[in-house]
Amino acid sequence: MPEPNRLLRARREAKPSRTTPGQGMSRQELVKAVVAWLWDTTNTRYDLDPRLLAKWENGTVKWPAAHYRAALRAVLGASTDAELGFAPSGQLVPTTSGRLGPVVDVEPWRLTDALTRSAISGAALDHMEHAVLGYAARYPTTPPDELLPLVSGQLHRLREALDQPQHLRERRRSVVLLGVLAGLSGGLWLDLGRPGESADYFDIGEQAAQEAADPDLAAWVLATRSVGPFYAGHHDQAGELLARAEDLARARSSYRRQAWIAALHARAAAMAGDREGSLRALDRAHSALSSNTDAASGTDFFDGPRLDGIAGTVYLSLGDTAHAAPLLDAALDRRALSDAKGRALITLDLAECRLIENEPEEAARLTVGALRSAAGSLVGPILDRARGLHARLAPWRSTGAVTDLDTHLKELPRG
Incomplete structure (x- = not known):
């Protein structure tokens, strides 16, 4: 078992709580104070988890990152890391009895070598x-x-x-x-x-x-992660991930990234039945993308055609096919032909619009087209959506277009 960091805990508990008179500062209060200090001094928003603070106090982590140590010194009124019980691995800090524990002797040249040596250029x-x-x-x-x-x-x-x-x-x-x-x-x-x-x-x-x-990386990971619960039908969970991602993206992400995350948030909110929240998020997406001046690159790829596609999905989820269908048509016209998965999902949304508008044969034709265009990239969300539409088209199974869809689906592997 690691040795608990009693100095750090004692410093925290000696600091009066701002919310509970007569009590010491809680871990949650210390986390908020550290994050606020870092924002004020570095203009960077850090996402510090209280569980990490617990690891510092129980001794699991003995040497936090430099920016966290600086914030803790400032918030808790310490002059040195040792006063908070922190020491690099292999070195013990003075104990509460005042006796100095054993110190590993490290020659300065070895430290210089460690600082300047790198296995990758x-x-x-x-x-x-x-x-x-x-x-x-x-x-x-x-x-x-x-x-x-x-x-x-x-x-x-x-x-x-x-x-x-x-x-x-x-x-x-x-x-x-x-x-x-x-x-x-x-x-x-x-x-x-x-x-x-x-x-x-x-x-x-x-x-x-x-x-x-890196708050921008954190925002991207959370937004990417939200896709799983969204397509699994856990729209509230996806919305929670995207709310966190939006908060992080405001700190250091591009307008393009902020637009993408806000659009995904709008889509999740629409599916969760939050019409007002969905439309507000969609407004944020349009505003952010209109402010963007940087070229798309790497993970920062969001653009107008993608926003049209998600906006169409939002209006479809809200039952407004009159607004959804033109946006989905525009997205297909402008979306790269090589983006097979994205185009297939948009086409399936358009097929649902046609089914709602009582055009079952056109819905079936579009569904077959989506499956053919995504051949080789038939990921779960595409197959699940196509099979769902097929089930809803059962009353028109005798028509040629629905028969073609039935045949096409039977030829696909299950799973």
């Missing part, structure tokens, strides 16, 4: 970054079983690099890239119908974002 990381962002750009157009081996291979190389000494700046870049790859892996495993593996990789992506103190 900045140039190598440039190449890795180019590859990783290339995988992100290919995600919409590449079948998951083709892309996953490439992403997994790059993850293995980054893990090996992180096992070796690195400059701090190279290590942070490596951690960010690992977070992007973990998020991509989460999405790919989800596409392959493996939610357990998907959750594991999204957890790693969130951990990497926290380790790198």
